Amino acid sequence: EDQVTQSPEALRLQEGESSSLNCSYTVSGLRGLFWYRQDPGKGPEFLFTLYSAGEEKEKERLKATLTKKESFLHITAPKPEDSATYLCAVRPGGSYIPTFGRGTSLIVHP
Amino acid sequence: EADIYQTPRYLVIGTGKKITLECSQTMGHDKMYWYQQDPGMELHLIHYSYGVNSTEKGDLSSESTVSRIRTEHFPLTLESARPSHTSQYLCASSEDSWIYGYTFGSGTRLTVV
Numbered sequence: 001e002d003q004v005t006q007s008p009e010a011l012r013l014q015e016g017e018s019s020s021l022n023c024s025y026t027v028s029g030l031r032g033l034f035w036y037r038q039d040p041g042k043g044p045e046f047l048f049t050l051y052s053a054g055e056e057k058e059k060e061r062l063k064a065t066l067t068k069k070e071s072f073l074h075i076t077a078p079k080p081e082d083s084a085t086y087l088c089a090v091r092p093g094g095s096y097i098p099t100f101g102r103g104t105s106l107i108v109h110p
Numbered sequence: 111e112a113d114i115y116q117t118p119r120y121l122v123i124g125t126g127k128k129i130t131l132e133c134s135q136t137m138g139h140d141k142m143y144w145y146q147q148d149p150g151m152e153l154h155l156i157h158y159s160y161g162v163n164s165t166e167k168g169d170l171s172s173e174s175t176v177s178r179i180r181t182e183h184f185p186l187t188l189e190s191a192r193p194s195h196t197s198q199y200l201c202a203s204s205e206d207s208w209i210y211g212y213t214f215g216s217g218t219r220l221t222v223v
Contacts, residue, residue: 004152036212043200043217046213049209091211098212100153101152
């Protein structure tokens with residue numbers, strides 16, 4: 001059974017304090033690992049797709065990395081506007097249905 | 111602008127009522143999905159469709175139905191609303207390549223009283 005575990009559940013940072021969010025997964029034949037950002041009362045917004053171990057993607061203050069067992073979302077010098085819930089999902093081979101984690105709620109204080 | 115739209119954004123309804131949540135997308139995606147999301151929990155798949163006249167059940171489908179008569183439209187119907195249906199409902203679509211994963215709508219917040 002495919003599983004996705006995100007940690008921590010919640011994270012509070014001071015503005016400028018860099019940190020990382022973790023997404024551990026087990027999946028049959030990974031066809032993609034996805035990171036989304038979700039603001040309160042809105043649908044998730046796509047951030048990154050990673051396909052193979054060693055791959056990295058960057059967007060502004062965010063950098064996503066992938067190994068065979070986990071992915072990290074690194075946040076460098078975060079700002080209050082980075083506050084959101086970050087969701088991780090994995091798509092198994094032979095399916096268009098991904099498995100989602102429960103998310104990490106990030107709050108960045110000014 | 112290509113996007114995915116859900117209406118209504120908020121709905122409060124009495125127990126036993128029949129309701130339809132609307133979802134439309136302008137991207138021409140064949141694949142569309144309905145998810146239920148509760149605070150701090152995973153997204154749970156309710157129904158999905160891989161194209162016109164194609165619908166499949168997800169994990170939470172037993173009390174709802176969907177239809178896919180047009181590519182752009184994928185409504186979700188609850189035949190008899192119950193308080194346990196109170197939740198956030200998210201519609202999503204994806205292109206065949208899956209490069210960008212899902213595109214989600216803004217959701218419908220449903221409260222059944």
